[in-house]
Amino acid sequence: MLDTALLWDWASFAMRWLHIITVIAWIGSSFYFIALDLGLRKVPHLPPGAAGEEWQVHGGGFYHIQKYLVAPERMPEHLTWFKWESYATWLSGAAMLILVYWHRADLFLIDPAKVDLAPWQGMAISAGSLTIGWIVYDLACRSKLGHYPMAFMGLLLLALMAMAWGYTQVFTDRAAFLHLGAYTATIMTANVFLVIIPNQKIVVADLKAGRKPDPEYGRIAKLRSMHNNYLTLPVIFFMASNHYPLSFAGPYNWGIATLVFLMGITIRHWFNTRHARKGAPYWTIPATILLFLACVWLSTFRDPVPEDEAAALPLSPTAQRFAQAPGFEEVAEIVTANCAMCHAPEPGWEGFATAPRGLWLDTPEAVARAAEQVYIFAGLTDAMPPGAANVMEPEARAAIRNWFRAAEHPALAQN
Numbered sequence: 321m322l323d324t325a326l327l328w329d330w331a332s333f334a335m336r337w338l339h340i341i342t343v344i345a346w347i348g349s350s351f352y353f354i355a356l357d358l359g360l361r362k363v364p365h366l367p368p369g370a371a372g373e374e375w376q377v378h379g380g381g382f383y384h385i386q387k388y389l390v391a392p393e394r395m396p397e398h399l400t401w402f403k404w405e406s407y408a409t410w411l412s413g414a415a416m417l418i419l420v421y422w423h424r425a426d427l428f429l430i431d432p433a434k435v436d437l438a439p440w441q442g443m444a445i446s447a448g449s450l451t452i453g454w455i456v457y458d459l460a461c462r463s464k465l466g467h468y469p470m471a472f473m474g475l476l477l478l479a480l481m482a483m484a485w486g487y488t489q490v491f492t493d494r495a496a497f498l499h500l501g502a503y504t505a506t507i508m509t510a511n512v513f514l515v516i517i518p519n520q521k522i523v524v525a526d527l528k529a530g531r532k533p534d535p536e537y538g539r540i541a542k543l544r545s546m547h548n549n550y551l552t553l554p555v556i557f558f559m560a561s562n563h564y565p566l567s568f569a570g571p572y573n574w575g576i577a578t579l580v581f582l583m584g585i586t587i588r589h590w591f592n593t594r595h596a597r598k599g600a601p602y603w604t605i606p607a608t609i610l611l612f613l614a615c616v617w618l619s620t621f622r623d624p625v626p627e628d629e630a631a632a633l634p635l636s637p638t639a640q641r642f643a644q645a646p647g648f649e650e651v652a653e654i655v656t657a658n659c660a661m662c663h664a665p666e667p668g669w670e671g672f673a674t675a676p677r678g679l680w681l682d683t684p685e686a687v688a689r690a691a692e693q694v695y696i697f698a699g700l701t702d703a704m705p706p707g708a709a710n711v712m713e714p715e716a717r718a719a720i721r722n723w724f725r726a727a728e729h730p731a732l733a734q735n
Contacts, residue, residue, distance in 0.1 A: 325692050325728065326700060328481060328636040339412040343559070344404035347552060353402070354549055358595035360387050368393060372620045389538075395528060403517050410509035417502060421495055422446070425723045426636035427689060436634070446499060450506050453483065456516070457507055466543055476547065477581055480504070483578035494678060497568040500577055501558025504551050509546035510522075549592070553584040566680035572618040579618075635688060642689040645727035647719060652684035654716045656692055658705050715720045 323389045352381065360372030373386045394466040400421045425439035429446065437445070457479070465472050483503055487496035526533045557580050561567045567576055586604040593601045635643060642648065662669045663681035679693065685693060698702040698712065699720035705712060 325695055325724070328419065328423065329650065329696050330646035331407045332416065335412060335416045335419055339409065341415055342405060342408040342412050346409045347556070349402055349405055350548070350552060353559075354592070355595040356385065357387065358592060359597065378512070379673075380663070388489050395524065397436045401517065403512055406509045408511045410505055410658070413502060413505060417446070417498070421498065424692065426638050429491055430488075430493045432634055432636075437490075439636075442491070449487075449499065450503055453503050453676075454506050454510050458510070460514075461540075464542070469543055473547075473585075477578070480581055481578040483572065484574040487572045491572055493565075493568045493570075494562050496573065497577065499508070499559050501555050501561075502554050504558070508548045508551055508555070511548055515544050516541045516719060534544050543571075550585050550588050551581075553587055555557065557584075563677070565674040566619040569674055569678040570619050570621055572621055574616045575618050579611045579615050580647075583608050635685060639685075639688040639691070642691040642724070643684070644705060644724055646687070647726060648684070651694075651720050651723045652687045654679050654699070654712070654719060655687045656683070658712050659694075659698070660715070662705075691724060693726070694720060699724060 348611045356374060360374050362372045366373065367394060369388045370386045375382065376383045376385065422439075422443050425442045430437045430439065430442040459468070460472070460475070465475070480500070484496070484500050487499050490496075491499060519541050523533040523537055557567075558577075566705075570576070584600060586608045590601055590604040590608075598721070639662060660682040661667070662672055663675045663679050663686075665675070665682070666677055667673070679690055681690060681694070699717055701715070702712075
């Protein structure tokens, strides 16, 4: 029989790698074109319809780039559309959401200490929030509010803060930050797929037919592009945050998320202004540092942890299966003895303010909940405990493997 835990872990790793590749392609091209667009120069003797040009050097060659506000008088035979990078990023991210957070919803998505949901209910909230959130945003853009970009950005920030608070009240802390990033990325990709690219195609079709394009399409695309510009950096932060519990595992994590969106604005404003050759807004540097320090300060607050909190929470059916499997008592003793020094509400190992990855392994119930992670990191591999703390014997790792396989695949238990 196949070891499904191993296959799922490799599948999520492969999808994460693909997601990072597509993110680099999308964000890289986005950053480049924003810098290019803001840096265009108006010079004499530009072709009709051209708004500016730019000379650049890279890889030993020189590039002469011209931008047309609408389109040139004659459409070129070959036209490259920068859209697949965005689509592939969202699709690979959605696949990761399914592989990691939906497949193991009982472990990574829902938190009985917050709301006691069945896995299918958590998945429904996950998918519904992304869909409904986009619809609300899109309707707001199409309303009269869309004609007031600065006011819209302020309301969008408040809406994202509300989404951050809502996610942290329902999902695990890691899943809350992941979904906030997924919602932001959904806005960005849907802007490209449903608005920006269709509008550009309408303009191209009008030009080919000899009609004058409606400038309203340009206004709409500019609004959505501005939102994508300022939302890019927070999305990257939320992608990386799951490795740093101090960012997501605290009572004011929604506040940290809000400050991250503000830092995205200050950082992008610096680059946008510099690329447009409008000077250097030095005020954004101390503003960003202060916002980051505010995140650090908020991360110092911790909810009081009642004794035996983990034992008081009901085990999911999956965790119950692992808790009842042969060898669990021995494995629970092994894991708590070797891992609870770091993986506890208040880590005893010097240098850790919170448990790595936000994972607790200080009680048998916690071990049962994290069975797959224990199996991967301490059974199949020697990744944990790390470094000087790694004194786990091969026999102990074999006991972990046998216990996990006894619960998942009884036929593999003695292999």
